[in-house]
Amino acid sequence: MTTSPLLIGHPLSSPEHARHALLYMCRIRKFEEAVEDLFGRGMMHGTMHLSIGQEASPTGMCMALNLDDQITSTHRGHGHCIAKGADLTRMIAELLGKEIGYCGGRGGSMHIADVDTGNLGANGVVGGGIPIAAGAALASKMMKTGKVVVTFFGDGAMNEGAFHEAANLAAIWKLPLILFCENNKYGMSSSTEKAFAIDNLKDRGFGYGIPSVNVDGNDVVAVYEQAQIAVERARAGEGPTLIVAETYRWKGHSRSDKNLYRTKEEIEEWRLLDPIPKFISRILETNILDQNQIDAIQAQAQDQVIAAVNEAVKAKSAEPAGLLDAVFKAVNA
Amino acid sequence: MNDRMLTMAEAIREAMSIAFDERPEVFLLGEDVGIYGGAFGVSGDMYHRYGSQRVLDTPIAELGIVGAAVGAALAGMRPIVEIQFSDFTAQAMDQIANQAAKIHFMLGGALHVPMVLRTPQGSGTGAAAQHSQNLEPWFTSVPGLKVVVPSNPADAKGLLLSAIDDPNPVIFLEHKLLYKIPGRDSVPEGSERIPLGVAKVVREGKDLTIVATGIMVNKSWEVCEKLAAEGISITLIDPRTLSPLDMLPVYESVEKTGRLLVVQEGPSHAGFINEVIAQMAGSPTFGSLIAPIKRLAGMNIPIPYAPQLEKAAVPQIEDIELAAREIVKNWR
Numbered sequence A: 001m002t003t004s005p006l007l008i009g010h011p012l013s014s015p016e017h018a019r020h021a022l023l024y025m026c027r028i029r030k031f032e033e034a035v036e037d038l039f040g041r042g043m044m045h046g047t048m049h050l051s052i053g054q055e056a057s058p059t060g061m062c063m064a065l066n067l068d069d070q071i072t073s074t075h076r077g078h079g080h081c082i083a084k085g086a087d088l089t090r091m092i093a094e095l096l097g098k099e100i101g102y103c104g105g106r107g108g109s110m111h112i113a114d115v116d117t118g119n120l121g122a123n124g125v126v127g128g129g130i131p132i133a134a135g136a137a138l139a140s141k142m143m144k145t146g147k148v149v150v151t152f153f154g155d156g157a158m159n160e161g162a163f164h165e166a167a168n169l170a171a172i173w174k175l176p177l178i179l180f181c182e183n184n185k186y187g188m189s190s191s192t193e194k195a196f197a198i199d200n201l202k203d204r205g206f207g208y209g210i211p212s213v214n215v216d217g218n219d220v221v222a223v224y225e226q227a228q229i230a231v232e233r234a235r236a237g238e239g240p241t242l243i244v245a246e247t248y249r250w251k252g253h254s255r256s257d258k259n260l261y262r263t264k265e266e267i268e269e270w271r272l273l274d275p276i277p278k279f280i281s282r283i284l285e286t287n288i289l290d291q292n293q294i295d296a297i298q299a300q301a302q303d304q305v306i307a308a309v310n311e312a313v314k315a316k317s318a319e320p321a322g323l324l325d326a327v328f329k330a331v332n333a
Numbered sequence B: 001m002n003d004r005m006l007t008m009a010e011a012i013r014e015a016m017s018i019a020f021d022e023r024p025e026v027f028l029l030g031e032d033v034g035i036y037g038g039a040f041g042v043s044g045d046m047y048h049r050y051g052s053q054r055v056l057d058t059p060i061a062e063l064g065i066v067g068a069a070v071g072a073a074l075a076g077m078r079p080i081v082e083i084q085f086s087d088f089t090a091q092a093m094d095q096i097a098n099q100a101a102k103i104h105f106m107l108g109g110a111l112h113v114p115m116v117l118r119t120p121q122g123s124g125t126g127a128a129a130q131h132s133q134n135l136e137p138w139f140t141s142v143p144g145l146k147v148v149v150p151s152n153p154a155d156a157k158g159l160l161l162s163a164i165d166d167p168n169p170v171i172f173l174e175h176k177l178l179y180k181i182p183g184r185d186s187v188p189e190g191s192e193r194i195p196l197g198v199a200k201v202v203r204e205g206k207d208l209t210i211v212a213t214g215i216m217v218n219k220s221w222e223v224c225e226k227l228a229a230e231g232i233s234i235t236l237i238d239p240r241t242l243s244p245l246d247m248l249p250v251y252e253s254v255e256k257t258g259r260l261l262v263v264q265e266g267p268s269h270a271g272f273i274n275e276v277i278a279q280m281a282g283s284p285t286f287g288s289l290i291a292p293i294k295r296l297a298g299m300n301i302p303i304p305y306a307p308q309l310e311k312a313a314v315p316q317i318e319d320i321e322l323a324a325r326e327i328v329k330n331w332r
Helices: A015-040 A056-062 A078-083 A088-095 A129-143 A155-159 A161-172 A220-235 A264-271 A275-286 A291-314 B008-022 B046-050 B062-074 B086-106 B136-140 B153-165 B215-228 B248-257 B273-281 B284-288 B307-313 B317-330
Strands: A070-072 A149-154 A177-183 A212-216 A241-246 B026-030 B055-057 B078-082 B116-121 B146-148 B170-175 B200-203 B208-212 B234-238 B241-243 B260-267 B294-298
Touching (some): A015 A078, A015 A088, A015 A291, A056 A149, A078 A088, A129 A149, A129 A177, A149 A155, B062 B078, B062 B086, B086 B116, B116 B153, B136 B146, B146 B153, B200 B248, B215 B317, B234 B248, B248 B260, B248 B273, B260 B317, B294 B317
Parallel strands (some): A070 A149, A212 A241, B026 B055, B116 B170, B146 B170, B208 B260, B260 B294
């Protein structure tokens, strides 16, 4: 098993673990803010799906994974990439259409994959990554690699056939798969109240014989603890787990969203449940790091994102030459 | 009879078995491919020879099955996924067209999808509109998919072995009327590959070039035989791989014959075979044509049920014969 440069383990198990959890949540936050800023300044093309407010879920989940464990991600996937260890410069560069970007400018925000960190790719199709993750978990089982696969998806994806077909395959084949639902309460403008006739999304898992749990998706410690149980089950050959992390998307679905379907008050209520201060108070309660150290970690995250943006902005733009040759992988290559 | 006169189903099973023996990462998954042996008997006894871990029966869940094949391929396996009828690929089209086809390009070459999707297609079994389509036009319009359409057992074997070797997603369309009949040629022993993207000149003549796909190659062959007896000699070209398409033998042949007839089973509107016409029209060889290009294709209708209606919906031997005679007779 490859040892991760990422830190595996409970976020409160050591100062290093606490530092890691805080740094990665702040990196995600600062990355998303930088993306929003670049869009605002007209420097970025296309659209964006920001995960501000949801940072604890990918961070807690990925702290339970080895480097070579695999994930599939979503259109709102920057946090998953970062939590799994992706390079910030190559991510920003991709969003800016640069040659050094993860996809050489061919994929953009919704299609970042990073083989080195086990990221099998974000996905522009809601639910598209779930069957793919089941297949990667099938490969893990067939090849006896011991890898666990996590598929991140939102509440909206739970109404896609892809979720249901993949959940059933994972259950009957006892695949080492974790179905990780970030229930951020809205599929674009459709609330979970409108889109589901059940109160708790985790109940969907029981229909497939899959152990299913809820977790506070804004609590990185709670997410890690449930993730760890699911990873152990998967590695022991006991099959899939559904984790439904309750969280909230602060920003609109994408850049065109005017938030007509929810109230300012609701958004404000959730902003008070910000996962970053929540974890900082846990750190301070346990005296695992002091305030100066916490401030330094937050500043470091900011500096890392700024450095990534500066480097990416200067990088060479992707060129159309060679696009035709990029469609297929060369035979015998 | 030579015992290597295999049917297409036998030849495909032989190719899969060779690939299973060569590479541990090759496996087959699909509905009823196990004990049942496949809806058309293609996997046959493979379940008994290779076991349930490599010949994997699945629930009826085409999107999940193909998605699982895509994911397994990304993670280092080489899945062969069988979809019971090509019509049912519609259920799985996100995974085929949005995922498998685009992953290598869209993700900057970081990942690739060495997957073969085998599926029976075509009309002639009285199974009506949802079990009888020819989907060559669908798949050939998706960049990122290789599309293979074998017309005989020997080609099916060699092409399938290449498809399994290929690092990209390959759609392998098998005509169900060809499964149970032996080809004109015996199937070679061993594991020799037929490269993808290389058309086959099935026979050579000087009066007319016919380009046909899949079962239409067989129908056109009958016409070539019949007209040869009357002194009309025809070059018959089977592209075998529709994407990528090898036009070179078509150009070379039309330079000699000056006449071109193209035949496909799928509906004519925006059909695959129109691509052959378009490429010909834009090539220097266009000047060698002495006759308008003639196209025979399926009617633009869903495949009907009753045998006489079903027959009328797609080109038959008589239609090809008539078209061939008219081109040669009217344009001298």
